[in-house]
Amino acid sequence: MAASEKRKSNFAPQDLSRLSEAERLQVLAVMRRAQDMDEHEETKTRRRPLEGQLYKYTNVMKGWQTRWFVLDPESGFLEYYEKEEHKKQKPRGVINLAASLVVPSDEDSQTFQVSATNGEVYKLRGVDAKERQQWVDRLRSTSEHHSANVQITRSVDQMRSKSFLSSAPPAQRSQQKSFQSGSTENVSSVAPPRAPAAHPHTIDPFREVKEYMQEAEDYSQDLTQKIDSLPHSGQEITGLDKDILLIKATSAATLQCLGHCLSMLQQKQDSHSYKHRSNSLGSIETSHDIVVPSLKINRSISNAGSIASPSGSFTSVSSLPHVIPEPKYDGPINHNEEVEDEVEYKDTDLEAVEEHKSIILHLLSQLKLGMDLTKVVLPTFILERRSLLEMFADCMAHPDIFLRIADFDCPEARMLAVLEWYLTSFHAGRQGSVAKKPYNPIIGETFHCSWKIPPEALGSSTEGRSSEKECLLIYCAEQVSHHPPVSAFYFECPEKNICVNASIWTKSKFMGMSIGVVMIGKVHLKLLNHDEEYIFSLPSAYARSILTTPWVELGDKVQITCQKTNYSAAVTFHTKPFYGGKLHRLTAEVKNGNTGSIVCKVQGEWNSQLEISYADGETKVVDVNKFKIWHKRVRPLEKQGEFESRKLWQHVTNALKLGDVNTATEHKRFLEERQREGEKHRRETNTSFPTQYFHKEEDAWVFKNMLGRRAENHSHSS
Template sequence: MADSLKIRGTLKSWTKLWCVLKPGVLLIYKTPKVGQWVGTVLLHCCELIERPSKKDGFCFKLFHPLDQSVWAVKGPKGESVGSITQPLPSSYLIFRAASESDGRCWLDALELALRCSSLLRLSTCKQGRDGEQGSSPDASPSSLYGLPTSTTIPDQDLFPLNGSALRNHLENDAFSDKSERENAEDSDADTQDHSRKTNESGSDPLDSPGGPRRGTTYVEQVQEELGELGETSQVETVSEENKSLMWVLLRQLRPGMDLSRVVLPTFVLEPRSFLSKLSDYYYHGDLLSRAATEEDPYCRMKLVLRWYLSGFYKKPKGIKKPYNPILGETFRCRWLHPQTNSHTFYIAEQVSHHPPVSAFYVSNRKDGFSMSGSITAKSRFYGNSLSALLDGKAKLTFLNRKEEYTLTMPYAHCRGILYGTMTMELGGKVTIACEKNNLQAELDFKLKPFFGSSTSINQISGKITSGEEVLARLTGHWDRDVFIKEEGGGGTEVFWTPSEEVRRQRLKLHTVLLEEQTELESERLWQHVTRAIREGDQHKATQEKSVLEEAQRQRAREHQQSLTPWKPQLFHLDPLTQEWRYRYENHSPWDPLKDIAEYEQDGILHTLQRETMSGQTTFLGSPVSRHKRPGPDRRLRKASDQPSGHSQVTESSGSTPESCPDLSDEDFIPGSESPCPRCRQEAHRLRMLQEAVLSIQEAQQELHRHLSAMLNSTVRARQPSAPSLLQNPRSWFLLCIFLTCQLFINYILK
């Protein structure tokens, strides 16, 4: 189908362009000669709604539900730059047809093209899997239009973050035409109004402040400092200027002193918060995704152990300490899993300042795992060395298996403060235990001996046990190669190595857009200190850091004066287990028939479900709504994920709806009304029964957890105290022997 349509640009002015509709794409040209290409709209990621208008003609809108770009990177003939025209929006396009009949025809044709995009993606995936020898790389449909391959398109991008955002497109889009009518008339001379710029409300509704909130906007972090492997990045030579500052600081310290209240100079600070530091363990979260689907418990434990080791090789250059988080400080980020088209969300909050406690929660329900825990940072000064202890536990849960793994953390040890070379190491014994499978992994992070060589730094040893039986032993270096030797046969194999290939497989980190961060969010809170440290201005960094610390003391004084205790926003302390738990945690398994996508808004994790979307929007295409002006609840047209029964679209320039093929969409629309009322009633009854059973199971598990905690506390209270020295028979026996020997010696001496 091809015809001229008016398209509204970013400057609120209209221009007439030639639009050619193909299966899966909408080609836009400057003239009907199809020579001056403007752009290609990818329909597989778009949704279609009718846009009410008080002007002549018929308006409709194509938009991306996640506010991403809808344009292809190249043209149908490989063009990289389109023809010069007025700037067009990146995430949506508003079209105007000459008459309502033409607009209805375009709606029906676009709806069919949206469905054909599903067939296009399926056929492209099939061609990529088959890999026929006689096929040409340019023979795929996607290559004809310069489209990316289908494997690079996440399925979750086809769905909006919430139903309210879609309704916002329907409700708020009507205001832009009204404001345009008040400020400017629609001109048929399309290029005359390109420079006109209005101040009325005509922007995309998702960005309007009065509309419903959508999911948090995340941006990819391109730059990342991994540090060098080995001892190089863990050794630092202090300059003479900084040595004088350290001596002033060391005069205030005593051996065994807690350093949590000591203000450190800024030259030893790593330019990021400790809450961000704790997120280093999830750049290889795809290992947990694999572990969640692994059937063998022993292989599952090895994958968890491999993931645990993957969080240590990222190190700052030199000896650096992250910022101490401010009370109430939060940090949010996520990682994209390209293999499963899912996201791992990380949410952390500083829930206590004295002692400093950092609570965090990690979730990827689609891949079947979550993690929660809290870390209490403690530090001790020993004269020429100091240690930073991370007291606390983390619990990894595989949702589909109801399996929990309890993990502990090593401590950081810095030596050479007064004399020698300053070196940072990791030390201590850690455990990863799964009580359900009776499996446990033990790792011993060894400190470098006093007379040890360079190969003895960062050494690690450990074992995997099942009860008392040792299944495997591990040796190596925690920032380099780790080897495993299975008991009962077999040689030594490489268990984990942070090679260049492994580093390239790190998941891409996305952080919250700075404009959407709150005042107490890590990146925004410490931005001035971070900028000063990276510019080398230690004086300014110290000043900015003092401003934040004074603001924290002022907030503490205000809470004391108002007699209202401070409460964390995202976490709460369990009174029975004395553990910090995320307020909005969801440990229910992922239901692919019900759940669509997991998203985060204001630190709260939500799950978009099909029932929620069908309750807020009605998919067009049913016989009742076809060729009729939709009401407020019947405006949304959405691409189906199921293939259509029609294999191609007939190009037509007709302007009547009758020229479009008559389709039946009930096979394509999820949540559409079943033709059998009895079947629909039975399905509803079974769904309600399943939800009731799941809620009962969750209540039983919660009750079991509370009863276990109460039983443990009762046992500890009733546990008899250890017998005293005089009540021990062994002590009386040794005393008798001692007296006998004493008498014998006295007798001999006489």
């Protein structure tokens, strides 16, 4: 499918029927800006040259020969040389990509063909499927761009010719018209020129072709829907059958090719027929821009004090002291005071999208595409009832899987265990079907909790040691920076000698009808008994359909590496394609760097089932929803410090539970204003914020009293 067609489908206003005309126009304006940004990003990618070694099938040798290919997107030419060192010499061959056809081969996953307009066909092959796809995407993008330029150039030539006719003297213009129309002066004076509608054959010579094309597209869409509805396993014919997928891809590619051909034929026909109707051309028709009226936001919605609050028992913001307190040191956390949460965190859906629609539309109209949303105050009603620091803790919903990592004696088994824990952690951290945003932690904010895991829950691994006593897994998190917003968190279990340290900087970006959140930073998992460290990152998250019912998907490529064992895992979180496809898909594979062999492959959905295929042919199906959710243990509010998350945000949380958005907004604004005053005070006094539990080492924040360092200090003292 062409990139332009993908963009059109992505920004098609399919769910705006319930909006008023003014709201619809405003949304369309935002979507046009989003499309412009998307096209700008694509243009930047397309303009970057691409070069590398490919295999080229040569008729002389009747076989494959390596050639060095260089794609110049600006000129639209693909050149190839015998070797990379020969790039300064004359190329062995040059392919003009304008109006060319680039098609993946059905022979294997590496071969593809480039059919140039001069009739030559080049058969090429990449090293693997990933490289082939990279070349196919870039070649197609360049071909489409230069094909469109050819059409635009022809249109400009027509416009210039039209302008020349309208500006020429009357006598010259009449002579030019007579010459172009092929008629004599007498004929033109006797028979006035007819409108094009008088000639039914010249209305649209491609009308019948367009009807056939439309019919073919309908059949193709019906075919795609039926293929997508096929089961993926267990039947004689499945949706993943090689021939079925080939039919699906071939039909889409054929329609795309026919569409390009029809477009170019229409341009050629327009250029030819223009000469015969130049006398009927007047001024150039111009398109009218849509004027988007600005919407007035109801003051009663945005003014927190204009609506009575049903939560009269809350502390009034006006009664709170507006001072700039520094967080007090929490002191040693007594985990024996913690009590288990009665129920796991489940957020409610956005029940009143219509009620808050005007606020969302107003917000969208103020944002610029690509804008960093870190400093943007978002509406309170889209908030979850928990802090980001607590959300990271909720990802540790399966501590039994995490602690079992340390029990395996084999490095390969430990990497597989790390991967399984990593892939099964996201569904628990993301609760609720609707995308909501956790509280932005206030600088100095902390969160503490723990899990107690009995020995029978850990069992014994096939290669490792069984647990004989209860294990305590503790969690400590702190907001260590405001700009940029950095959250540091730490897990440890002394009984298993395992710990995790991370500092994550969240960066949000406005993308039109969606918001992207990038998690910048690394997570370090240490197995002290094996002297191993596993390093990985967290995937980016995207909130889609923010105007109606927002939903979340993950999309990123993540590497899990262990330098000591030389094992690594590559994980890809796939975003949903524009047509068909499934939500929340991921694929992964574990590689032994010492031998270069693939240990296992994983595919499935991160919030549902994962299928693990091992090198020996065995398979394992993991259903994340069947795993036990271990509730975290947290100290009651009366025992928490003033800057611990639940106590700090308690008034906002209580108001949101009652649906009192205005009171929640008041308390949220108070906390944010107090934080800004503190930042201003520290700038004026040239002082830094005193963190409690983490200190900065280079670009990362590290827990001050890590398990490994305590063990080292204990050994030195003894």
